[in-house]
Amino acid sequence: MSSQLPQNKTIRAQLLASMREGEYAASERLPRESVLAEKLGISRTQLRDILASLEREGFISRRHGVGTLINRHVLDVETRMDIEVEFLDMIRQSGHKAAVAFVRVSDGAADKTVATRLQIPEGTPIIRIARLCTADGKPAIYCEDIIEKRLARTGYTIRDFKLPIFHFLQQFCGVIPYMDLTNVRPTAADAALGEIFGVPMGTPLLNMDEVDFDIDGQPVFYSNEYFIDGVFNLTVMRKKL
Amino acid sequence: MSSQLPQNKTIRAQLLASMREGEYAASERLPRESVLAEKLGISRTQLRDILASLEREGFISRRHGVGTLINRHVLDVETRMDIEVEFLDMIRQSGHKAAVAFVRVSDGAADKTVATRLQIPEGTPIIRIARLCTADGKPAIYCEDIIEKRLARTGYTIRDFKLPIFHFLQQFCGVIPYMDLTNVRPTAADAALGEIFGVPMGTPLLNMDEVDFDIDGQPVFYSNEYFIDGVFNLTVMRKKL
DNA sequence: ATTGTATAATTGGTACGACCTTTAAGGTAT
DNA sequence: ATACCTTAAAGGTCGTACCAATTATACAAT
Numbered sequence: 001m002s003s004q005l006p007q008n009k010t011i012r013a014q015l016l017a018s019m020r021e022g023e024y025a026a027s028e029r030l031p032r033e034s035v036l037a038e039k040l041g042i043s044r045t046q047l048r049d050i051l052a053s054l055e056r057e058g059f060i061s062r063r064h065g066v067g068t069l070i071n072r073h074v075l076d077v078e079t080r081m082d083i084e085v086e087f088l089d090m091i092r093q094s095g096h097k098a099a100v101a102f103v104r105v106s107d108g109a110a111d112k113t114v115a116t117r118l119q120i121p122e123g124t125p126i127i128r129i130a131r132l133c134t135a136d137g138k139p140a141i142y143c144e145d146i147i148e149k150r151l152a153r154t155g156y157t158i159r160d161f162k163l164p165i166f167h168f169l170q171q172f173c174g175v176i177p178y179m180d181l182t183n184v185r186p187t188a189a190d191a192a193l194g195e196i197f198g199v200p201m202g203t204p205l206l207n208m209d210e211v212d213f214d215i216d217g218q219p220v221f222y223s224n225e226y227f228i229d230g231v232f233n234l235t236v237m238r239k240k241l
Numbered sequence: 242m243s244s245q246l247p248q249n250k251t252i253r254a255q256l257l258a259s260m261r262e263g264e265y266a267a268s269e270r271l272p273r274e275s276v277l278a279e280k281l282g283i284s285r286t287q288l289r290d291i292l293a294s295l296e297r298e299g300f301i302s303r304r305h306g307v308g309t310l311i312n313r314h315v316l317d318v319e320t321r322m323d324i325e326v327e328f329l330d331m332i333r334q335s336g337h338k339a340a341v342a343f344v345r346v347s348d349g350a351a352d353k354t355v356a357t358r359l360q361i362p363e364g365t366p367i368i369r370i371a372r373l374c375t376a377d378g379k380p381a382i383y384c385e386d387i388i389e390k391r392l393a394r395t396g397y398t399i400r401d402f403k404l405p406i407f408h409f410l411q412q413f414c415g416v417i418p419y420m421d422l423t424n425v426r427p428t429a430a431d432a433a434l435g436e437i438f439g440v441p442m443g444t445p446l447l448n449m450d451e452v453d454f455d456i457d458g459q460p461v462f463y464s465n466e467y468f469i470d471g472v473f474n475l476t477v478m479r480k481k482l
Numbered sequence: 483a484t485t486g487t488a489t490a491a492t493t494g495g496t497a498c499g500a501c502c503t504t505t506a507a508g509g510t511a512t
Numbered sequence: 513a514t515a516c517c518t519t520a521a522a523g524g525t526c527g528t529a530c531c532a533a534t535t536a537t538a539c540a541a542t
Contacts, residue, residue: 013342043497052293058420062522067504083324084479179299179480185470186427186445204427218313229426238325239420284526305494306534
């Protein structure tokens with residue numbers, strides 16, 4: 001049925017973890033490729049494929065004739081905005097206690113925005129999931145998730161939404177998000193959001209308009225999110241093309 | 242003296258460009274690796290290194306036993322927030338006419354924030370460059386760039402700041418930014434920013450706190466930027482680790 | 483006809499091993 | 513000291529052979 005985890009990814013995660021733990025911290029550089037490959041039990045070819053992706057993610061820099069350097073300052077970033085992380089994990093990573101304050105699930109029909117994002121006709125039946133995540137008990141993220149109703153099986157309960165949303169998507173919709181494109185905008189809290197977050201109207205909020213795609217490139221999930229300022233450091237790593 | 246551009250990057254750019262131009266659009270997938278490698282005039286090994294980075298950037302998806310698929314929806318993203326782009330280019334990419342409305346250059350000393358970001362002692366002499374970039378004549382981005390004074394040679398004029406800031410950094414500071422870490426926050430325009438942008442106080446702005454590092458991982462450049470909403474679609478592509 | 487199952491063809495994934503190119507460092511002659 | 517040359521180390525590139533996942537095909541069983 002479903003495929004196992006590629007060994008490739010496993011080794012990659014293992015290497016990244018050992019870098020984080022400071023295994024190579026002595027000189028803040030990785031051993032020569034041939035040595036490292038042997039140590040990880042893979043070929044140099046395969047290792048280089050891994051290094052190529054780690055380099056693109058900013059964790060290492062490869063310099064011809066010099067070596068492969070570890071970018072400690074990137075490894076230590078608190079919350080990477082350009083890497084998909086579950087909200088609850090994100091809150092925890094920032095050193096706070098994470099919880100879901102409330103969940104409201106309702107049926108509905110795709111409005112114009114949703115229809116555009118999910119590339120479905122306007123009026124298509126959808127499920128709307130509104131959630132409020134808290135950090136140390138204080139509102140941190142409010143999001144409205146939307147998925148096409150025909151994708152969802154029945155049998156879920158509110159409890160299923162207290163877990164990461166990916167759990168619901170996978171278990172009840174057979175959907176595995178592969179990547180997302182998120183539009184980032186600054187906004188100010190209106191009356192409704194002010195009440196949800198417990199802040200005055202006009203309080204700055206970060207609005208993220210997120211569309212998740214599966215491995216086939218099909219949009220499968222839409223989420224409109226609001227982040228309050230001050231809870232996490234949202235950091236994005238950038239390199240030229 | 243200075244090294245040439247690696248052939249590797251050239252081929253990569255070439256491949257990306259031809260994907261954008263729709264050369265492979267017929268089936269929205271790339272030819273088999275062996276064929277593509279030959280076509281590009283490189284080995285399959287090298288091609289795979291390139292594909293690994295393109296995959297991490299979301300432009301393609303590689304699936305064992307299937308093929309390499311082009312992610313059109315990623316190629317078509319207007320402004321990628323997780324890829325370093327010059328402000329003026331960013332504005333142009335969004336379909337507007339870009340210009341620098343004003344530049345103010347002054348000397349100063351590193352305050353606590355700057356000292357932390359650039360990892361230098363407080364009070365270190367710095368150069369402060371304040372710029373306002375406009376889109377179709379309307380204020381779009383206001384930024385205050387800071388670089389350590391000892392890095393800068395003399396002889397530059399205001400004209401040098403009407404060009405991309407990288408021009409100044411490279412020509413007068415011998416600095417080539419390799420990557421940056423940018424902290425993203427929502428804010429509201431205060432009196433000063435309101436006047437600069439010509440908007441009421443409280444107008445939502447996106448604040449980006451950016452530190453640029455060179456290839457050695459040394460912080461070399463700090464920039465505090467404000468983006469007005471509505472001019473561009475700032476999009477970030479995210480995948481799990 | 484439909485369904486299930488073996489089989490082949492396609493395509494990316496992995497492995498070696500040899501050689502090229504870029505840096506950095508050390509040593510030597512000036 | 514300075515400039516230049518040599519050399520070692522490390523990443524970059526190449527080619528070939530084979531492994532593994534997927535999909536398509538052929539064919540048998542129902």
